[in-house]
Amino acid sequence: MPELPEVETTRKGLLKAIEGDVIRGVEIHTSALRFPLPDNMHERLAGCKVLDIARRAKYLMIRLSNGHELLVHLGMSGRFQVFSPGSAKPPRQKHDHVIFRTRRGCEVRFNDPRRFGFMALLATTEVNNHKFIRDLGPEPLGNSFNGPALAAKLYGRRTSIKSALLNQKIVAGLGNIYVCEALYHSNISPKRGAYTIQGVRAERLAVSIKHVLLLAISAGGSSLRDFRHADGGLGYFQHQFAVYGREREYCPRCEITDRLEGCIQRISQSGRSTFFCSQWQR
Structure with missing residues (x-):
């Protein structure tokens, strides 16, 4: 699942491509991802200018000129792909579920093979009270996180x-x-x-x-x-990666000091693999 850095990287890429542009049309090829898509989404987005794209945790918030925001979660396998104006655009792929086209000629495709992502269209004033947003903890890159x-x-x-x-x-x-x-x-x-x-x-x-x-x-x-x-x-x-996915290998510190071979161990916690150095982490 994309984590904060992947979502932030996606945000920057989208912002560079479509900030200030106007959504000319939306082509939808599924009725639902993880949840049903917003009612009449193609009509409600057409003609809207993209004012900003923010991120909260693993969620993208695309702020629009009509007083709404498109809240997007990438799920397990979702990703956006941008085709710049004038570039060659390949045929639509099987899992290109939503395609946005802008007035400047940009095309943005949302591809999600596992369909675990979702999109919600909310009034800007309601976003922070949305059930997936309101109880989130502090942003780890924010000034108040210490x-x-x-x-x-x-x-x-x-x-x-x-x-x-x-x-x-x-x-x-x-x-x-x-x-x-x-x-x-x-x-x-x-x-x-x-x-x-x-x-x-x-x-x-x-x-x-x-x-x-x-x-x-x-x-x-x-x-x-x-x-x-x-x-x-x-x-x-x-x-x-210092430890993730590196079971039985050396961590960077043990490589430098020639400590015990195979210092990185893998255990299961809450059904997920955890990787750590058995020598340094206490």
Whole structure:
């Protein structure tokens, strides 16, 4: 599933392509993704100018000139692909479910093989009260996210820190990959109780979360299965993973110090694979 860096990379690509442009038409090839598409979506979007594209957690918010926003979640396999004006456009693919065309000649296709993404059309004044938005935790790249803020969210929680960080009510936008990486960079075991992450530990973890996310965004996210940039390119952060997907390999620290071979272990937590260094993370 695309996580915060992949969604942010998508946001930047769409913003560059269609900000300030007017939606000329919308071609719809399915009645539903994860949920039914908005009623009369093609009619309600036609003629609207794209004012801005924001992100909240893993959600895109496309702000329109008619006082509404198109809320989009990429789901497990959803992605946007942009074809610039005058470029060759291949035939529609099987899973190109929604196609947006703009006045300047840009074409944007939403492709989702697993159909687990969704789109909702909401009044701008209602977006923050939407059921998927209103209970989200703080943005990890926001100015208000720091050690004390994270510690307050984790106080008294008896679940593992790995499971806690995947809870979108605690921190918004994190997923399995970047939680594993952030815990590694902060030297914290994924098995440690969330309630123990206070003080210096919380500050170290908050800094590591920001660091990992910013590195991933600068690398264009991670392309493991379905994710592609809006221009069709790949993300490259998967080549910088310290522990994720590297079971029995050396982590960067153990490579440097020639510690025990095979320091990276994989365990299952809440039905998901967790990767960590058995030597450094405590």
